[in-house]
Structure formats: structure tokens, C-alpha cells
Amino acid sequence: MEPDFKEGDQVLVSTLNFNNLKGPKKMRDLFVGPFTIIKLIGKNAVEVKLTEEFSRNHPVFPLSLVNPYFQTEEGKFPSKKKSPTPPDIVEVEDSPGPTADKDKWLAEDAIPDGNLHLRRFKASRRTEQSHQ
Template sequence: MEPDFKEGDQVLVSTLNFNNLKGTKEIRGSFVGPFTIIKLRGENAVEVKLTEDFSRKHPVFPVSLVKPDFQTEEV
């Protein structure tokens, strides 16, 4: 079961389909971010605000490739 996301949530995005990142897969990590969700695209995708480093990527990702960023959640 996928987690429930909402606009404004901070998330990490899987690097599974990022072919042009520098470094080996072991060094660069499995996820990048955090990014802010700016729009929900139905039940299965989210649109995130990408940083300058990822501006050439399409900003919509399936929820299966996104996970919550618990480090940036308010306590």
C-alpha cells in the first residue's frame, strides 16, 4: 500500500530512471531530494518542484518511485 501524500509534503524520488547522474549507483544513493509536492496527479502520481540540478527532468513521478522524507518533517 502506497503512503498518502498531500501538497506541500517533502519527498525523496528514486534514482531508478535517472541515467545521467554522476557517480556509481552505490555512491550516489537510491533516492534524491527532498522535493516539495506541488500537485497530486490522480492517485498514482505526484508533481514535485525540482531543484536547478534536476530542471531537465520531468517533474511528475509515480508514487511507487517516491517516498516521504521523514528528516524534514516538523516535530
Template sequence: MLGTKLAFSTAYHPQTDGLAERMIQTMEDILRRFCAYGMDYKDHEGYTHDWVTLLPAVQLAYNTTKDFHDMWKRDDDTAAKCIAEAKAYNKQRWDKRHMEPDFKEGDQVLVSTLKFNSLKGPKKMRDSFVGPFTIIRLIGKNAVEVKLTEEFSRKHPVFPVSLVKPYFQTEEAKFPSRKKNPTPPDIVEVEDSPVPVSKIIRARKIRLNGKDQRQYLVRFKHQTADKNKWLAEDAIPDGNLHLRRFRASSRTEQSHQ
């Protein structure tokens, strides 16, 4: 036909042509009423055989069916209405068990250690919360910025309210025998507390800032292989000792080749 374009759908993928699939589903539903098992007019096996004579009536009924908008003079909003009702119901259930936190600048809070991946000790044995820290700024309704102490100064100071809870000052007069909480665990930082070197694995030469530089792949004690680092000679802890051992082992390997 003039002005039309033939567009084939993807094989074995009915979702490609959803309009046709919707029509086929409607026709199957109509025909099921005429030829399905269990009709009043059926033979001894329970099937009707006169459905062919009823096809013209089915064709006429389908072809003369009006669009929903033409019949009712409005759009069908059933799906949109159901979605809106579901959202309102979920919001009601959520709001029933959750309240917006009432934090203010200057309040003291405890911060969850859930995202603190560099703390010492077994993860399951750590404190669930550390602090107290002082809130210095509110970021909307869902986040706060706190003033971190020196032990946590390398952490990003902004936390969602889901990881923060109010801190209540202990009344020491009521609990004279209670021990004070120990100081929060330190964060493991290689830059501040160098990890002892186990050995130097190999060397390489790279060009950095227009100059040739030799680097060494260093393995640290009590660390897995994924923690190995490429370091310059002057950045290796106790570099002289380990470099002598590395060069001696390299000469030995070359002599055996």
C-alpha cells in the first residue's frame, strides 16, 4: 500500500509487537466462550462443533466495538489510579514506623561504623557506633556534617541520618562504678604508620614527568598480594636493607641461568 512500511518483528519475541499480541489475546478470550470445553451445546466428548457458524457474529461484535474514550468520553485511568493508590499505601506504611530525625547544629551524635572499612580488629567484634561527634552543619533533611576527631580525620565528615543516632550524656553520679568507654580504635593508615616490608619482588623503569625513574614492587608483612605497591627507592621503609637483598637475589638468579 502507498505510504506504508513493512516492519518485521523479532522472531520468537512477541514483546516486539505488543499491539498485535494484545489483539490476539482479546480474540482468544472471545473464541474461548464459543469452543471451550463445558458449554451447554456439546457432544458426548464435551466439545461444541457449531462455533464455526458463530464466527460472523464474533467478527461483527469485535469490529463494531467502540474505543473506551468514544464510549465513555474519558480516558481509562484504572492503571494510573492503582499505581497512585499503591504509592499512597506504601508511604503510609513507611511513615507509620519512621520519623524525621530532629537534629540541630551543635548536637552530639554517634556514627555507625558500618562503612568504616579500615578499622582495626575483627569486623564483628567492633563497636557498632563510635563518638560522640558534634554536628556542625545540616545538609537537607537526610544528611549531617560532623566534626571528626583526629582518629577519624581522614574520613569524609558527611553521613546520612540512617547512620547517625543521638548521643545521650552518661550521668556518672548515678553509675559511679561504671568504667569509662575506651577511646575509639585507630584507623590503619600506611602513610602515618608504615607497615614493615617483607621483600622486594621485582623492579621496573618508567618515565615520569619527563625523567626515567626506577620503581620496585614491594610486598608488606602480614598483607596479601593485592596490597603490593610500586614504590620509588626513597619511599621504601628500610630501603637500603631490602634493596641489597633484592639485588643479591637477582645476581644469584642470573648466575644460574
């Protein structure tokens, strides 16, 4: 299998074997970069130009630890369709009607079957108090 990379390509390198990274292992980035490929070494490895931060690491990595770098999302997902522009936000005003606002008190006569609900509520309170 021929590598899909060529000299000059930008790649991300796995941090799997990097021992000089700070912080807890769970919080570290899985890949770092982008780095530029200097040369291909056989069919299974690449040599990259590491930045000063990673200069203590060996610059040759197997292809299994290298991923291509895409600058934009279009490069990652070429078949992804652009989403249409979102619709304008329309603010809806509350209409004065029979529905009650949760923060407002309503008169008993403004609630349909209000008398019935009030009697049931008071009866349920009496049974709760008698059980205590």
C-alpha cells in the first residue's frame, strides 16, 4: 500500500509516544501539529519538521501515527452540503387570552372550572394534614 502523503504535505502527529507533554494524560491532545513532511521513508514512515516545543522527539513517525491535516471543514467533509442561512429571528408577543402566565395570579372566576379545582385542592390538603 502506497502512502497517501507526499513531501510538503501538512500532517497531525499522534501524541501516543510523547513523554514530554505536560498535564494529565486524559486531558492531552490526541494529535498535535500541523507539521510539514520533509521526506517519505519507505512505504510506512514519514519524517516531519517538528516545532521547537517538540524538538526533543524523534522526527520520524510511522504512518499509523500520522493523520492528514485539513485547514477547513470543507477539506474534512468534501461531500457535506453547505447549510442554508438561518431564518431571521421573529419575536412573538404574548397574546392576552385564556392561557395563564405562570408568573401571574388569576382570579378564581377567570379559570374554567375554577371552583371545582379549588375544592379538590383544599380537599387534598386536608387529607395530607390528617396523614401527618
